[in-house]
Amino acid sequence: MVGGLLLAGLQLMHSVLDSLLIFGTITLGEATPGEWVTWFVPTAVLNVIGGVLLITVLRLIRSKELIAKARH
Numbered sequence: 001m002v003g004g005l006l007l008a009g010l011q012l013m014h015s016v017l018d019s020l021l022i023f024g025t026i027t028l029g030e031a032t033p034g035e036w037v038t039w040f041v042p043t044a045v046l047n048v049i050g051g052v053l054l055i056t057v058l059r060l061i062r063s064k065e066l067i068a069k070a071r072h
Contacts, residue, residue, distance in 0.1 A: 018039075018043075019040065022035075022036045022039065023036070
């Protein structure tokens, strides 16, 4: 639900879907592969950071009790 809200509800960019659009513009000659790289690198880094924060942190919070039981 969070992923859907972030991508659709807040209209955030999704690197895979937007890459398809950019590849189309490269094919038509309206963009260059270098323009795609300069867009993709920061987008991929921010997607990884966001994924780690949203997925890992939320799962750690959700499973806090299980982690505490495993430690004892």
